[in-house]
Amino acid sequence: xxxxxxxxxxxxxxxxxxxxxxxxxxxxxxxxxxxxxxxxxxxxxxxxxxxxxxxxxxxxxxxxxxxxxxxxxxxxxxxxxxxxxxxxxxxxxxxxxxxxxxxxxxxxxxxxxxxxxxxxxxxxxxxxxxxxxxxxxxxxxxxxxxxxxxxxxxxxxxxxxxxxxxxxxxxxxxxxxxxxxxxxxxxxxxxxxxxxxxxxxxxxxxxxxxxxxxxxxxxxxxxxxxxxxxxxxxxxxxxxxxxxxxxxxxxxxxxxxxxxxxxxxxxxxxxxxxxxxxxxxxxxxxxxxxxxxxxxxxxxxxxxxxxxxxxxxxxxxxxxxxxxxxxxxxxx
Numbered sequence: 001x002x003x004x005x006x007x008x009x010x011x012x013x014x015x016x017x018x019x020x021x022x023x024x025x026x027x028x029x030x031x032x033x034x035x036x037x038x039x040x041x042x043x044x045x046x047x048x049x050x051x052x053x054x055x056x057x058x059x060x061x062x063x064x065x066x067x068x069x070x071x072x073x074x075x076x077x078x079x080x081x082x083x084x085x086x087x088x089x090x091x092x093x094x095x096x097x098x099x100x101x102x103x104x105x106x107x108x109x110x111x112x113x114x115x116x117x118x119x120x121x122x123x124x125x126x127x128x129x130x131x132x133x134x135x136x137x138x139x140x141x142x143x144x145x146x147x148x149x150x151x152x153x154x155x156x157x158x159x160x161x162x163x164x165x166x167x168x169x170x171x172x173x174x175x176x177x178x179x180x181x182x183x184x185x186x187x188x189x190x191x192x193x194x195x196x197x198x199x200x201x202x203x204x205x206x207x208x209x210x211x212x213x214x215x216x217x218x219x220x221x222x223x224x225x226x227x228x229x230x231x232x233x234x235x236x237x238x239x240x241x242x243x244x245x246x247x248x249x250x251x252x253x254x255x256x257x258x259x260x261x262x263x264x265x266x267x268x269x270x271x272x273x274x275x276x277x278x279x280x281x282x283x284x285x286x287x288x289x290x291x292x293x294x295x296x297x298x299x300x301x302x303x304x305x306x307x308x309x310x311x312x313x314x315x316x317x318x319x320x321x322x323x324x325x326x327x328x329x330x331x332x
Contacts, residue, residue, distance in 0.1 A: 009211070011211040011212060011267060012211075012266040012294070012295065013267065013295060014295050014297060015293075015295025015296060015300075015307070015309050016295070017308060017309070018295060018296065018297060018300055018304060018307055018309065018310075021304045021307060022217075022297065028042075030215075030219075031100075031221070031225045032225060033225075036100060036101070039101065040100075040101045043097050043101035043106060044101075044105065044106060045105050045106060046105075047105050050105040050108050051076070051105075051108075051112075054076075054112055054116070055078065055079045056076050056078055056079055056112075056115060057076070057078075058074060058075070058076055059074070059075040059076075060072065060075075061073050061074075063144060063145055063148040064144065064148075065128075065140065065141050066140040066143070066144050067137075071125065071127065071128075071141050071145050072126040073104070073124065073125055073126070073145050073149075074105070074123070074124045075123050075156060076108075076115060076123075077121045077157075078115055078119050087153075087157055087159035088118075088119050088158055088159060088162075089118055089119075089120045089121070089159055089163075089164065089191075089325050090120060090122075090153075090156070090158040090159070090163045090164065091111045091121070091123070092123050092125070092146050092149060092164065092165050093108065093111045093123065093124040093125070093166055093167065093171070094124075094142055094165070094166070094171035094172070094174045094175045095107055095124065095167065095170075096168040096169030096170050096172070097129070097169065097170055098169065098170050098199070098218065098222060098223075098225075098226035099129065099138060099173075099174075099199070099227075099229065099230050100129055100131065100225075100229050102129075102170075103126055104125060105124065107168050107302045108122070109302075109305070110166075110196070110301075110302065111124070111166060113314065114164075114318065114321060117318060118321070118322070118325060121156060121158050123145070123149050123156075125141065125142055127139075130226070130229035130230040131229040131230075131232075134229070134230055134231070134232055135230070135231070135234065135243075135246065136243055136245060138230065138246075139174050139177040139178055139181065139245050139246055142177070142178040143178050143181045143187070146163075146165065146178055146187075146188055147187055147188055150187070150189070151188075160188075160189065161191060162325060163188060163190055163191055164191055164192050164193070164321065164324070165178055165179050165190050165192075166193065166195075167194075167195070167196065167198070168196035168198075168299065169196070169199055169270075169299055170199045171196075172196050172198025172199060172200075173195075173199035173247075173248060175193055175195055175198070176193065176195055176198055176248040177245040179193045179257060180244065180245050180248060180251055180257075183256050183257060190258045191258055191259075191324060191325075192259045192260065192261070192321070192324045193257070193258055193259075193260050193261070194260075194261045194317060195260065195262045195263075195274070195277070196301075196302075197263065197270050197298055198262070198264075198270065198274060199223070200247065200248045200249045200270070200277055201247055201249035201276075202230075202231060202246075202247040202249075203247075204220060204224055204269075206271075206276075207272055208268065208270065208272040208273075209272070209273075211269075212268060212269045216297065217268075217297050217300075217303065218268065218269055218270075218299065219269065220269055223269050227247075231246070248277065249273055249277060254280045254283075254284045254286060255284040255285060256284075257281060257284075257286050259286070259288070259324060260287070260288040261288070261289050261317060261320050261321070262274050262278045262288060262289070262290045262291075263290070263291040263292070263293065263313060263316075263317070264291075264293070264296070265293050265297050265298060265300055266292050266293065266294050266295060267295055267296060269298060270298065271292060274290075275292065278290040289320055291313065291316055293309055294309075295309065296309060300313075301314055
């Protein structure tokens with residue numbers, strides 16, 4: 001094997017604890033149009049199970065999407081027992097699932113940590129999924145939900161100056177696209193964005209995207225399928241055919257964004273595009289905090305929250321968010 005090939009196929013090793021936990025996971029067939037209907041049910045969690053053990057109130061609503069299609073939202077607030085409630089911070093949550101699976105209760109335990117810690121209201125959006133929906137529909141659904149939340153801040157008892165847009169994986173990419181839309185449309189003010197191993201770049205050309213081929217939690221091949229499901233033929237038209245709101249790595253200008261938290265594992269497809277996005281925010285004069293967790297695979301802390309590195313990653317996000325909520329000044 002020549003040196004160039006070795007550089008492409010070599011990959012960072014997994015954290016030993018994560019490796020052991022992952023070895024006990026059942027094999028999942030490669031993601032494809034044929035297997036997607038079989039895999040989708042395993043990417044969702046029953047709402048009662050997802051919310052079990054949390055002292056909260058739940059309200060399910062629908063809001064009009066950009067094209068008039070109803071978009072479901074779930075509003076979760078700390079149970080107050082009739083006590084008067086002061087305006088709370090709001091976490092607008094966008095779930096993961098490669099843009100092809102999951103629902104508004106997927107990975108919701110992550111923002112529920114912030115509901116408990118900060119008394120935050122969590123609003124989770126059920127955007128339409130690819131391939132049934134495509135192009136900008138997914139990010140427009142997310143933006144429509146965010147716009148409704150901001151315009152109903154009084155009704156929801158949330159502080160419009162402390163709205164956080166957050167998401168993981170595909171949800172992280174959609175959170176980034178939603179934040180770009182809010183900036184460019186002079187829409188809702190966003191205090192911060194939390195991008196957890198975000199899916200930002202449809203091109204699949206980074207070194208990390210080449211390293212993680214074959215079986216895995218989220219592989220190069222799965223990534224290609226997810227993006228193809230969203231973009232269809234647009235993916236063949238070069239960068240000019242794909243909006244930056246859909247594939248945020250293509251956004252020409254990252255100035256004027258709210259303070260941003262980005263994290264990823266060292267052993268995942270999205271590592272390099274995540275590092276590049278944070279670096280471009282800095283280059284544009286913005287503020288970002290970046291963590292790359294050694295030995296972390298894609299979505300490690302969502303899949304195995306009990307692992308030590310997962311607990312450390314979650315604690316670092318929460319610590320950062322506590323600082324943001326103490327000082328929610330605009331960065332521009």
